[in-house]
Amino acid sequence: MKNASQKRSPGSVRILCEAAPSYNVEAEQCLEGTGLVTFDLYSSDMKVTLAQEVTAIGNFLKYAPNRPGLGVEIGRRYRPEVFGIWGYAILSSPTFRASLKTAIDYANLSFIIATVGLDELHDPPLLTFDTSGLSPRVKSFVLERHLTVLANFSAQLLPKFSLSDFTFLTTLDDPDVAAAIESMLGISVMPGRPRDAIALPKDLLDRPLPQHDPAVMEYCLGQCRNLLNLEDRPYPKWTAQVREATLLEMGNDPTIGTVAAKLGVTERTLRRRLSEESTSFRQILVDARLAIGHELLKTAGLDVTTVAWRTGYSEPSSFVRAFTKKYNYSPGSLKKDAAHNRVSA
Structure with missing residues (x-):
């Protein structure tokens, strides 16, 4: 996981709190112990720390129904346009590799929680996620959300995109979580692996992107x-x-x-x-x-x-x-x- 003291826009916490009532959770319950109030999430000069966002996610999961796939459901609210200039830079990249490198290089402008890397020495190449320091349930939620955001971006980057072209290798070992991710996102999941990563098709990284400018x-x-x-x-x-x-x-x-x-x-x-x-x-x-x-x-x-x-x-x-x-x-x-x-x- 990234530095817990790293500051970012409150937008991600705001999206979570706005979605919470659909799960019979109040925004105030999500913000317990964060030192934040709802008004802070709409303040233009407000910054929140990564630790505050992780606490809010933990609170949401404490009060929300205990079922896998919540990270996917919340992640569907993170359309590329909510990421501002970071998202537009990704969408205008020349190749899929360039889009990933842009996302990683400027990750501090995003709502990414995991430390993301691109391992091209591995065969096939891997997009890796380091979520060390997170509790198991928060980790599952974060990985589900990150996978969904990747799907949202990739659908705009590539025509006829499908996550079925990818394989998600994960340290998660709950079969219900794996089944939920496969069912909701269409990606093949291989649980019980030593690290969390997406195996990418070999020809994908150099594939030209039609929106490149x-x-x-x-x-x-x-x-x-x-x-x-x-x-x-x-x-x-x-x-x-x-x-x-x-x-x-x-x-x-x-x-x-x-x-x-x-x-x-x-x-x-x-x-x-x-x-x-x-x-x-x-x-x-x-x-x-x-x-x-x-x-x-x-x-x-x-x-x-x-x-x-x-x-x-x-x-x-x-x-x-x-x-x-x-x-x-x-x-x-x-x-x-x-x-x-x-x-x-």
Whole structure:
């Protein structure tokens, strides 16, 4: 399992609590001992730890009917779109291998609980799940949920996808759990194995994905990198929140009004908070656009005019001036260097 103190969006706990009443479990019962209240799950600046989510899952299982397959039922609520930019980066990948590597590399932006790895030295290749530290029932729920999320993504990645092409090797040894997973997901289950992993067909990893779009993929990966950087950089509170909201909404041409609404404050309040931190919405927006533009020029091979348009500039000259002022070199020179490096490689 990942670091129990790792922080993430409360979205996964919110999905669980919203589903709980269907199982005669109150949201408050799920949150017992977590230090959270329902209101926290809808707060834009709230982060929960992995330990809090695991506690909530344990509470849900304590009060819910004791039957296998609950993780599959809850997992069906985790459509790719609820994962935001992480999900879009996966869906725009060129091959199934690339989609898995993107999912693993940026897993901290997701709701994954297990530590996931790709073992290509094994024949057949294995997608591994480390759930050490979880109680048996929570472990079963988490693995069921992760399998279902994989199925949800794979159905969008590949036409005519079926989990029957996969085999789930698992340390779980309850035959009822294995039967439930096989029945609900259509995947072959081999219980009592030394580790938890999905055996992948040999030809799957290099299979091209029909939704691949290089520009969209690099745009999404750039935003993923920026979001991960937010976790390590000491931005003031409101600057960090606005920057994150702006990056997530970049494709929708964010305004201070839309961002203020997302953060649950008025425009006037947001302007004042940012002013107190010696910045402004316009400056944050410009910085975010230029950071994305930098990634597109460096990795996607797009021309300057296209990058200017994709980052919200109506005139390429305006983009060039802003870019040069921020980075002290022109976007054209970055593109040339990036092209040279690709040829040299």
